[in-house]
Amino acid sequence: MxxxxxxxxxxxxxxxxxxxxxxxxxxxxxxxxxxxxxxxxxxxxxxxxxxxxxxxxxxxxxxxxxxxxxxxxxxxxxxxxxxxxxxxxxxxxxxxxxxxxxxxxxxxxxxxVNNWDLVDCSAEHIVGRHLENADKTILSELARSRSVWERRIAIMATFRYVKAGSFEETLRIADMLLQDPHDLIHKAVGWMLREVGKRDRAAAEAFLRPRYRRMPRTMLRYAIERYPEELRQRYLRGEVESGSEAAAGASS
Missing domain, CATH: 1.25.10.90 (Leucine-rich Repeat Variant)
Structure with missing residues (x-):
């Protein structure tokens, strides 16, 4: 020291x-x-x-x-x-x-703040809380960072809002990180999507359906972990219709 x-x-x-x-x-x-x-x-x-x-x-x-x-x-x-x-x-x-x-x-x-436990114990309580009623542009900047830890801070900071029943910022950052190369981001984004789904399955699925086939497998598995087993397996097999597919089927 x-x-x-x-x-x-x-x-x-x-x-x-x-x-x-x-x-x-x-x-x-x-x-x-x-x-x-x-x-x-x-x-x-x-x-x-x-x-x-x-x-x-x-x-x-x-x-x-x-x-x-x-x-x-x-x-x-x-x-x-x-x-x-x-x-x-x-x-x-x-x-x-x-x-x-x-x-x-x-x-x-x-x-x-350079490991996942350091991020997870602090991001929502300091960054998320501080930005609660403020401009959140910094989260987009962090999500575009070359540092995996800064990208994880971006998504984990939004846990504060998920717990309050507000999902917009979490879904926005999740979309930015959808095809991130690092498995620690796959896990963090999937975790936050799971937390959204625990509170509002419709909101989580509205995000997932058009995107889940492009998601890293780990991210998807984390996101749908609490879903009914039959639905979870359909997601894993790629059998769940996207929003656009469902709309096309209804109009035909």
């Missing part, structure tokens, strides 16, 4: 070291694909489970943003995750000015 740190960060880093487990660290390094050429290449782990980090985040939820910044740029995955968990808690408790500062800190350090 960085040598020049504030006393608060130094104390937290010592706490993290004391909680680390080499066996857990080795497992996490494999689980998060840190080998050469893998998506988490080079990341380093101390070996601390997420529930422990969540408890630690609650303990340090009043940490200064400058100290959160120090943790966020750590080479250790758990320090970055802890920073993000603290920022999520701080955003929830903050006033407008503090929330804006947290949002800007997050966007300025996207390079450190």
């Amino acid at each position: 960085p040598e020049k740190t504030s006393p608060a960060v130094a104390a937290i880093e010592n706490e993290l070291r004391g909680l680390g487990d080499p066996e857990v660290a080795a497992f996490l390094a494999r689980f998060f694909k840190t080998g050469p050429g893998e998506y988490g290449e080079g990341d380093r782990f101390l070996g601390i489970r997420v529930p422990v980090l969540r408890k630690l985040a609650r303990k340090h939820q009043s940490l200064d943003l400058s100290d959160c910044h120090e943790l966020l740029v750590s080479p250790y995955h758990e320090a970055r995750l802890l920073a993000l968990l603290i920022l999520v808690l701080a955003y929830d408790r903050g006033d407008e000015e503090r929330r804006a500062a947290i949002y800007r800190l997050y966007l300025d350090h996207l390079a450190y």
